Amino acid sequence: MLTFLRPAAATSVFAVLAACAVSLAGPGVQAQTAFPDHFVGEVGGAAYLKSGVVKGDATSTLALPYVYGDYGRFFGRIDTFGVKTLAMGWGHLELVGRVNTEGFRTDTAALKGLSDRRNPVPLGVGTFQRTPIGGFFLYAMHDVTSGGVLAEATWGTKFEAGWATFYPLASLEYRSSAYVNYLYGVTAGESAASGYAAYSPGASFVPLVGLAASIPIAGDWALQLQIRHRWFDSAITNSPIVSARTQQTGNIAITYEFK
Numbered sequence: 519m520l521t522f523l524r525p526a527a528a529t530s531v532f533a534v535l536a537a538c539a540v541s542l543a544g545p546g547v548q549a550q551t552a553f554p555d556h557f558v559g560e561v562g563g564a565a566y567l568k569s570g571v572v573k574g575d576a577t578s579t580l581a582l583p584y585v586y587g588d589y590g591r592f593f594g595r596i597d598t599f600g601v602k603t604l605a606m607g608w609g610h611l612e613l614v615g616r617v618n619t620e621g622f623r624t625d626t627a628a629l630k631g632l633s634d635r636r637n638p639v640p641l642g643v644g645t646f647q648r649t650p651i652g653g654f655f656l657y658a659m660h661d662v663t664s665g666g667v668l669a670e671a672t673w674g675t676k677f678e679a680g681w682a683t684f685y686p687l688a689s690l691e692y693r694s695s696a697y698v699n700y701l702y703g704v705t706a707g708e709s710a711a712s713g714y715a716a717y718s719p720g721a722s723f724v725p726l727v728g729l730a731a732s733i734p735i736a737g738d739w740a741l742q743l744q745i746r747h748r749w750f751d752s753a754i755t756n757s758p759i760v761s762a763r764t765q766q767t768g769n770i771a772i773t774y775e776f777k
Contacts, residue, residue, distance in 0.1 A: 553602075559587010559594070560742065562773030568619060571750075572702070573761045574628030580619060584742065584771040596744075596769070598657070600644070609647045614657060616640040616668070620701060629759065631712025635701050640668045651675075655689075666697025672726075685730040691748075693722045702757040714758040722753035735772075742771040 564584035569577045585594035591602045593612075600614035621637035624630070642659030652675035659668045674687035698719045709716040728746035735741055745768040755763050 553590045554588055555590065557587055557589040557776050559585070560740070560773035560775050561585055561587070562742070562771050564742070564769045564771030566619070566769045567767065569762065569766045571620075571754075571762050571765055572622055572629065572759045574626035575622055575761075582617075584769070584773055586773075587776065595646075595655075598644075606645055607647050608649055609645050612644045612646065614642060614644045614659065616657075616659060618668075621663075629712070632704070632708050632714075632759065636663050638663045638668065638697070638701075661697055661700075664697050664700030666700060667692070667694040668697055681733065683732045685732075687726075687728045687730070687746075689726040689728070691724040691726060693724065693753075695720045695753075698722045698753050702754055702760055704758060717757050717759075719753040719757060722751050724751065724754075725749050738775040738777075740773050740775065742769070742773050744769050 562584045564582060566580045566582055567577065568580075584596065585599075586596055587594060591610075593600060593602065597617045598614055599617070600612045602610035602612050604611045616638075618638040618640055621635045622629075623634050624632040625634075639662040640659035641662060642657065644655065644657035644659075647654040647656070652673055655670070655672040655674070657668075657670050660666075661668055669692040670689055672687055672689035674685055676683055676685045678684075695718075698721065702717070703719055704712070704714050704717040706716050708714070726746055726748045728744065730742070730744040733741040733743070745766065748765045748767075750760075750763055750765070754760055
């Protein structure tokens with residue numbers, strides 16, 4: 519997967535991740551060294567919801583499996599999958615891939631004349647640092663579809679309240695100009711065919727907050743709920759095909775926990 523990153527970019531990614539891990543981990547801290555020989559975590563089925571961003575694109579629902587857990591060095595975190603490699607601070611350097619559904623079809627009247635946007639396919643490196651002040655997820659990925667870069671830093675924690683466990687999170691996403699342009703830009707040819715003004719955006723920073731909840735049902739069965747809210751900056755909202763300044767995504771899942 520690292521071959522998708524230019525050498526200079528890969529070096530920078532390693533440097534940033536290493537610096538973050540060192541700053542999070544204190545003296546004597548060691549990463550996990552024993553890995554489970556069976557799957558440990560939650561598996562089930564989920565409905566994934568996403569509000570529309572471009573004109574004519576309504577809220578959509580997609581049914582997919584739900585996985586959050588580990589099997590040896592392999593892991594699944596809802597939409598992010600990968601393998602843990604070298605120990606790093608309170609975690610590991612990880613090779614990761616992301617299931618991304620930001621693409622959209624342009625067969626509606628509002629987007630006539632534009633080309634379909636296929637779903638991004640981000641691949642790269644990351645780390646999960648489980649610290650005393652919460653978990654830190656750091657990812658830097660190259661998108662095979664657009665040729666752009668998607669990077670994010672996320673902090674999350676958990677607390678229990680009565681019958682449920684809650685997981686608040688805060689994140690900042692970076693999307694390179696190539697990534698944003700593929701999804702929300704308008705080429706000269708598309709402008710002529712659609713009537714929209716040509717648009718070539720720069721890079722974008724997208725803040726995000728979210729809340730997840732795990733609610734026991736019976737035995738090892740549980741209901742998993744999650745909602746995330748993104749705020750788009752002008753690189754995205756100035757696009758003539760974009761109709762929203764924010765986006766809500768989430769999922770509802772029924773899961774079984776393997777221990």
